[in-house]
Amino acid sequence: MLALTPSELALFAQGQQPNLSPAELARLQGGSEAEWDSMAKCNFNENPYGPPESALKAMSHAYKFANRYGYPDDNIQQAIADHHGVKRDHVIMGAGSGELLNVVGLTYLTTNDTKVVGSDPSYGSVYQQATSIRAEAIKIPLLPDYRQDIPAIISATKKHYREVGFVYLCNPNNPTGRIVTKREIRQLLDGIPEDVPVLIDEAYHHFVDDSDYGTSVPYVMEGRPVIVTRTFSKISGLAGMRLGYAITTPAIALKMREHQTGTINALVQWAGAAALRDTASQEQVKKATLELRKKAVADVKAMGYESLPSETNFFMVHIKRPVQPVIDAFKAKKVLVGRPFPPMLQHLRVSVGNPDEMVRFTAAFKEIFVNGAVGGSRGG
């Protein structure tokens, strides 16, 4: 449908521009701006509400720095350090956490033999980058219940110890929405050789309710080679403004910095600092998102379709048929849904939009699955 490789699509979904024609980009972005405006956007795990009022105000204030290199930055890096109770040299900022995932790849996958070990499917950008720099990804299939297979990750890491650059864990996992428990994280970190770096991507941290989940930041404080990434893209609605960070040891942060080429714009430094303080808006986004997710999951269940238990701002429906025609059928109804995530090609990833978008999603789902509209797509 699109002249895009999965790797290009993933780059795009992460805010990086693959080398596309304007026509390709326009189709990917939902067509012209008017078409884009008209779409229900349940495809990229974005926060549909946009940045909170506090962040918008901070950005307006920071407009006066738009032409500057040196300016007050509202002490964003110190604010992040304080938030986690760590020192500033444990924090490395990035243009989205996606930049930091790439930086970890460039830091630890330095030769053709180095390997990243992680689950499949997971957030694919790490594996695609590994391939693009001629390293290798050892992908461990999910368990039958779509949880991550920690013992298998441990075994693979030990088996390939000499070539393993790092272990990647997305928690909660994208695209499944399932968590790795606190107990499993400890099992992993205690089970692999202690010098193997572990990258733990907590992009969806703020949406988790399950008390079996916990952040892995404390392991950094123990001095383990753990890199925890966070983003302002999700809970704070700043994906297009590009701000994320990693918490890691000062030694790893220094090493990573050599490979980092991005810089952060003036507006998002102020927006991020404001959003970090605005816990009320974080709570609101979480509450609205979880309520809408629960309702949508119940709605599709009432139509006979089960979803995986999710702890994020998206969920996966087992649609019991190939996903690509369904994605196309949704698009024809002006609802954008997630791309295919092989090998889970009979599951549909749905990002939780705003209330109006979720009404449109559920209505389209009903038309496609109950009224049998698949194949009726004439859209592009």
Add this chain to the structure above:
Amino acid sequence: MLALTPSELALFAQGQQPNLSPAELARLQGGSEAEWDSMAKCNFNENPYGPPESALKAMSHAYKFANRYGYPDDNIQQAIADHHGVKRDHVIMGAGSGELLNVVGLTYLTTNDTKVVGSDPSYGSVYQQATSIRAEAIKIPLLPDYRQDIPAIISATKKHYREVGFVYLCNPNNPTGRIVTKREIRQLLDGIPEDVPVLIDEAYHHFVDDSDYGTSVPYVMEGRPVIVTRTFSKISGLAGMRLGYAITTPAIALKMREHQTGTINALVQWAGAAALRDTASQEQVKKATLELRKKAVADVKAMGYESLPSETNFFMVHIKRPVQPVIDAFKAKKVLVGRPFPPMLQHLRVSVGNPDEMVRFTAAFKEIFVNGAVGGSRGG
């Protein structure tokens, strides 16, 4: 005065955050926000007018993409390609041209023996990065008239041919403001082995009046391994928003992309497209800047101090005494001026501010140099 290495200071001046304490950052940035506001900013070669109205409008429009990954981007990459009459795959976008300078370093300085060849002083970030990744910089002194020594660059490149990763040329040069002529560029490119990449940094392109100067983009079209970088930071006043690009061969662009980790925010994509179309504002900025530069150069000349002929938005005054105490004296008078550029330690780099800032600069210059206020600095 500041607990900063020159390399950290250069990083900072390029919009990258070295790992500073808030107090250090605040001092570097001119103190608290109120102090920063109160300073005349003639230190970072910024455009004092800010983004043009057209770009501000475009950014306001693009606020609706602040929470998105996928969105219409006003076809910025295609607009840049069209502007230069090249294809889209000749364009690589970056978070400021500084990102692309770093990317070239990471692409071509891959082993401990690789070297970059270029003038000294020039924009130091390229050499500092080379050192930080354990490569080496072969720095060719400027000629007695502070022009770049092209024959010496050719000789050094040929002599170290096997280890040269690339040649760096800033044109016009920072910090001197002097151009390399069209004829000299051809002499360089024809004089070195044809497979040596040449990075030509045209950050100050838009301020040049001298007809002996010309852009090096046509050499890319000849298929030579030339990388021309441009930025929206200067003429378009978008330094804090982070947008630049390189024009190069598709093969080099692909190679560079593997080392690029930054991404560009939604607002600056729209701002850049608007600024590119806004040739009227570019003309206004150029006209105002050159008039103010000429006046300031005449004013200090009237006080007995010669400046180097500049084709940029800054100029260098030969102050005939050590520069650091003079920088401190200016700061005490609430005028920020350029950092020291060794070995030119009796030259002061002055960025052209707005009319008010230039009045303050000239008044401070008079107090320091005519009324002898150096040493009277009690500021920090």
